[in-house]
Amino acid sequence: MVSAREGDPAPPPWLAGRLAALSAPLGAPPAPAAGRLAPPQGWREGCDSLLAAQPGLRLYYEQRWMRLLSAAQERAPRLARVMGAWRFNHLALAHLRAAPPPAGGDLDEASAGLGAVARAALRRGLWAERGLAGEGPSLSALLERLPTAHVLAPAAPDLAPDLAPDLALAALRGAGAPTRLIEQALSVDEAAHRALAAPPPAPWAPDAALLARAPHLRLRWAPGVSLVREEWALVEWLDAAEGSGVSANAPAGGRALSEAPARPPALGGQRYWALSPAPEGLRRTTLDPLCAELLARWRRGEGWGEALVAMEARLSPDARGRWERGLPEWVACGARLGWWVGVEGG
Amino acid sequence: MTERRALGVGLRPELYEPLRARLSRGGARPLVGFVEALAENFLGAPRALRRLDALAALAPVALHCVSLNLCGADPLDGARLAALAALARRVRAPYVSDHLCWTSLGALHHHDLLPPPCEAALAPYVAARARAAQGALGVPFGLENVSSYLRWPPREGGEALSEAAFYARVVEGAGAHYMLDLNNLYVSSHNLGFDPEEVLAVVDWGRVLQVHVAGHQRHPSGLLHDTHDRPVCDEVWALYRAAWRRGGPFPTLLEWDADLPPFEALEDTLARAVEARGGW
Numbered sequence: 001m002v003s004a005r006e007g008d009p010a011p012p013p014w015l016a017g018r019l020a021a022l023s024a025p026l027g028a029p030p031a032p033a034a035g036r037l038a039p040p041q042g043w044r045e046g047c048d049s050l051l052a053a054q055p056g057l058r059l060y061y062e063q064r065w066m067r068l069l070s071a072a073q074e075r076a077p078r079l080a081r082v083m084g085a086w087r088f089n090h091l092a093l094a095h096l097r098a099a100p101p102p103a104g105g106d107l108d109e110a111s112a113g114l115g116a117v118a119r120a121a122l123r124r125g126l127w128a129e130r131g132l133a134g135e136g137p138s139l140s141a142l143l144e145r146l147p148t149a150h151v152l153a154p155a156a157p158d159l160a161p162d163l164a165p166d167l168a169l170a171a172l173r174g175a176g177a178p179t180r181l182i183e184q185a186l187s188v189d190e191a192a193h194r195a196l197a198a199p200p201p202a203p204w205a206p207d208a209a210l211l212a213r214a215p216h217l218r219l220r221w222a223p224g225v226s227l228v229r230e231e232w233a234l235v236e237w238l239d240a241a242e243g244s245g246v247s248a249n250a251p252a253g254g255r256a257l258s259e260a261p262a263r264p265p266a267l268g269g270q271r272y273w274a275l276s277p278a279p280e281g282l283r284r285t286t287l288d289p290l291c292a293e294l295l296a297r298w299r300r301g302e303g304w305g306e307a308l309v310a311m312e313a314r315l316s317p318d319a320r321g322r323w324e325r326g327l328p329e330w331v332a333c334g335a336r337l338g339w340w341v342g343v344e345g346g
Numbered sequence: 347m348t349e350r351r352a353l354g355v356g357l358r359p360e361l362y363e364p365l366r367a368r369l370s371r372g373g374a375r376p377l378v379g380f381v382e383a384l385a386e387n388f389l390g391a392p393r394a395l396r397r398l399d400a401l402a403a404l405a406p407v408a409l410h411c412v413s414l415n416l417c418g419a420d421p422l423d424g425a426r427l428a429a430l431a432a433l434a435r436r437v438r439a440p441y442v443s444d445h446l447c448w449t450s451l452g453a454l455h456h457h458d459l460l461p462p463p464c465e466a467a468l469a470p471y472v473a474a475r476a477r478a479a480q481g482a483l484g485v486p487f488g489l490e491n492v493s494s495y496l497r498w499p500p501r502e503g504g505e506a507l508s509e510a511a512f513y514a515r516v517v518e519g520a521g522a523h524y525m526l527d528l529n530n531l532y533v534s535s536h537n538l539g540f541d542p543e544e545v546l547a548v549v550d551w552g553r554v555l556q557v558h559v560a561g562h563q564r565h566p567s568g569l570l571h572d573t574h575d576r577p578v579c580d581e582v583w584a585l586y587r588a589a590w591r592r593g594g595p596f597p598t599l600l601e602w603d604a605d606l607p608p609f610e611a612l613e614d615t616l617a618r619a620v621e622a623r624g625g626w
Contacts, residue, residue, distance in 0.1 A: 007478030008422045012467050014501065016419035016451065022460065023451040048499055055567035056495030056537065060458060067457045100453070106386075107457055199392045281393065 021048050025057065026064050029097050032090055032167060037062050068096060071107035072114055073257055075193055078185040078234050079118070083175040084261040091118060094168035115186050121168035122179055139183065149179045175261050181232055185264075188234045191226030191275045198224025198277040201338040210343070211328035215304045218344035219331070224277040225339050227287070227296055232264040235273050235284055276338050285337060290314065294323075295339075348406045348440050348556070350595040351626060352379035353616040356410070356574075356603065362397055364609035369404035377613050378405070382556075382599050385409040385442065389429050395436075402437040408556065408599075409434055410525075411444040416475050416489070417462035418448035427482040434485050441555045443488035443525040444479070446472070446513060461534075463498035464512035466505035473519030480522050488525030488555040489517055491545065493533040493562075493572035509534060510544040517553065524549055527558035528585045529578065529601075533570040542585055551593025559586060559619065560601040574603035578615060583622050590623040 028043040039061055044052040051057060072092035073080040080088040095117040101110030123139040126149055143149070172182060201222035210217070228235065272292035274285045287295065290311065297307035304327065308320065315323070323330075334340055348354075355361060355378055368376045381401060388395050401407060411430060414422065434442050447459040462468060480487035491513055500506050507515070517524055526549060528542075535542040561576030578600070586598075598619050600612060620626055 007474060007481060009471055009474045011419040011471055014504075015468065015471075018463055018498075018501065019419055019448060019451045019460075023454055023456070026456055026458075027454045050499035051496060054496040055565075055569055056497075059495045059565055059567060059569055059571065060456075060460065064456050064458055101455060110457075196393075279393070279396075 021046070022051060022057075022060075025052070026061050027100075029093060030065055032093070032170075037065050067107060068092070068101065068110050072111040075108060075111040076114060076186065076189040077238055078189050078264070079182065080257055081237070081262045082177050082181060082185045082264075083171065085257040085259050087171045087174045087261070088257075090171035090174075091121075091168050094121070094171065097167070115190050117168050118172065118186055119183070121172055122183060125169050125172065126179060143180055143183060147180060150176065177261060177263070181263075184228075184230050184232065185234055188228050188230060188275075191228050192235075192282055194226055195224045195275045195277045195282050198222070200277050200279045201341050203338075204335050204341045206332060206335055206343075211331060214327045214331045215324070217331065218301075218303070219298065219334070219340040220342045220344055221299065222276065222338055222341045226275045227292060227299065228273050228275060229292070230267065230271050230273070231269070232266050233271075234264050235271075235275070237264040274337070274339060278338060283337065290319075348380045348408065348597045350597060352406075352597045353377055353619060354380040354382055354408070354556075354597060354599045355612055355616070356599060356601040357381045357383045357398075357401070357407075358603060358606060359394075360606055361609065361612075362401070365401060366404065368609075369401070377616050380406040380408060380597065380599075382408045382410050382601075383437075385411045385430055385433055386413055388433055389426075395433075398437055406440050407437045409437070409439045409442045410490075411442065412459065413449060414444040414475075414479055415449045416444060416479065417446065417468070417472050418450060420450065420452065422475055422478060424482070427479060431483045434483055439485060441486040441488055441523070442483045443490055443523075443555065445490045445492050446516060447492045459492040461492055461494040461496070461498070462512075463501065463504075464507045464509055465501065466507055466515075469507070469512055469515040470519055473516045473522075476516060476520035476522045480520065486523050486555060487520075488523040489513070489520070490525040490527050490558070491530050491534070492527075493530040493537075493570075495537055495569050495571075497538050508544060509538070509540065510548045513545065514548040514550075518550070523553045523555045525556055525558070526554055526589070527560070527601075528589060529558065529560040529562055529582050530572060532579075532582050532585055533562050533572050536570045543588065546585070546589055546592055549593065551596070554593060554596045556597045556599055557586070557589060558599050558601055559583075559615075574601050575605040578618070583618065586619065587622050594623055 025039070025043050025047045028040050030037045031040040039058070043061075044057070047057070069089045069092050072095070073085075073088060076088075083091065092111070092114060095114040096110070098117055099113050119139050123142060126139070126142045137145075175182065270289065272287040272289060274287055274295065276283045276285070293311060294307050297310065298304075302310070308315070308323070312320070355365070357365070365378065365381060368378060383398055388398055398407065409430065413426065430442065433439075445459045446462065448462055449456055449459065462472070476487060476489055491509070494509070526545075531542045531545055534540075559578045559582055560572070560574045561578055563571045563573045563576060565571040589596075598616075600615050600619075602612060602615075
């Protein structure tokens with residue numbers, strides 16, 4: 001028998017059943033347990049007793065789940081450090097329970113969506129724990145309203161291991177970090193990942209005629225460019241960590257990541273960055289606050305004039321004049337940095 | 347084509363620069379004569395691919411795969427094979443390899459190289475898939491023996507084969523090649539209790555594309571665990587000497603994937619391979 005693909009025969013009729021006897025226990029998500037990977041109760045049920053009795057089954061089990069968790073740590077290295085290894089692993093497990101990885105072999109893809117699970121849990125934690133009912137506002141609105149909030153740590157965590165949101169929330173509580181730090185670590189990790197995953201932008205150099213129309217241009221952003229704001233030195237945090245031998249590329253087993261939560265230096269203010277793809281990897285460009293706001297407004301689709309009007313209260317007439325005169329060079333500079341790759345409609 | 351006595355290393359991101367520096371030095375022949383790249387890391391990864399192109403301009407790049415799922419029950423992934431074939435053409439890979447294993451079942455991917463039940467009835471199926479893979483890839487295709495941590499119980503009515511017999515039946519039935527991993531062989535022989543020489547005895551050495559050496563750890567359960575993060579142990583060097591006596595010369599590759607030592611330590615390991623076979 002030949003299946004759809006030429007030369008690929010149909011499998012022996014017993015094969016899928018045999019493989020399933022090993023596949024099913026390996027795929028059972030671990031139960032929450034501090035510091036180790038514990039299979040859930042009854043994980044070997046349905047498995048051939050001669051397979052179930054062998055220590056190799058547990059080794060394959062731990063290897064599978066540790067690879068998935070290590071991939072999550074690599075994708076969100078700052079968040080993993082802020083939370084500490086095993087609390088982060090519990091957050092990643094909550095995600096993997098909520099969204100089992102696709103069948104493809106790409107481990108990195110298995111962690112896509114981790115941020116959504118974390119943000120949903122943060123929002124739920126901030127909202128519900130303060131005795132507020134209903135859906136409530138977005139996480140960013142809550143963080144503006146509660147700037148120093150922590151996800152509260154209960155005296156005795158009440159885990160409901162089959163409920164991914166509870167698992168995520170308990171993991172985030174355990175980190176003991178300000179909620180804004182957790183959210184910013186996640187945002188920087190996501191921005192860095194977007195930049196590294198995007199193809200390096202095709203070079204684009206706007207000509208003089210185009211630059212003369214700079215105030216009227218709608219710039220087309222390159223894929224993978226993000227603007228981030230930080231109140232802790234998160235963007236550069238891993239530079240020091242890598243220098244001390246703590247690599248973002250934790251090997252399978254997560255040995256390079258400390259159990260204890262770590263804290264990046266607090267900045268005592270806000271700092272802004274553009275993270276963008278570059279031929280050599282990730283390009284990081286610091287931005288002054290007004291520049292960051294202007295870029296953010298452009299990204300939202302506001303025109304140059306519209307953005308300046310909105311920012312007028314913070315711009316002196318002199319400053320506004322400088323911005324207007326410098327705009328063509330500014331557009332050219334962004335093009336050199338690979339932030340945009342052309343203009344809309346052109 | 348890779349020279350039969352050549353020595354190589356498995357490519358890791360940390361090794362790009364030392365490899366590029368050594369391979370572009372010119373003059374005396376560098377110890378490292380080829381590299382092996384994990385093919386899946388370069389599919390849809392333009393930045394990594396450009397770095398691989400640069401290495402391919404300096405030395406042969408063999409491609410090693412982990413996702414063809416040859417012993418699995420699901421159809422072969424034709425799109426994946428086509429992408430791998432394109433990658434092989436792009437870097438002018440002398441050969442491509444994958445493992446004698448299964449990696450997924452239905453929607454569940456295990457991100458691991460799981461051992462197949464070594465049954466007579468399975469061998470022709472896997473051989474036909476390996477033949478199809480080789481045809482699609484357009485270059486010689488090697489099958490690597492995996493490290494095993496458990497033994498499949500016998501199936502009622504099934505004819506169990508030794509690992510050696512199963513391996514040979516598949517490779518020969520496919521008209522494919524051996525990618526013999528001596529560390530995996532040692533690990534499996536310890537864990538499952540067989541004599542590794544059984545495998546060396548059945549290998550058709552004319553069909554060996556490459557031999558792998560690597561390090562492993564002892565798991566708390568007592569099993570040997572193939573981790574590629576340690577020096578090659580004496581027992582594996584003994585197997586290497588035995589293999590060279592039986593079937594050398596063959597290209598030799600060191601896999602060291604985690605807790606990487608300085609590049610000089612990798613070169614020292616390759617020098618030890620030269621010593622084990624009694625000279626270059």
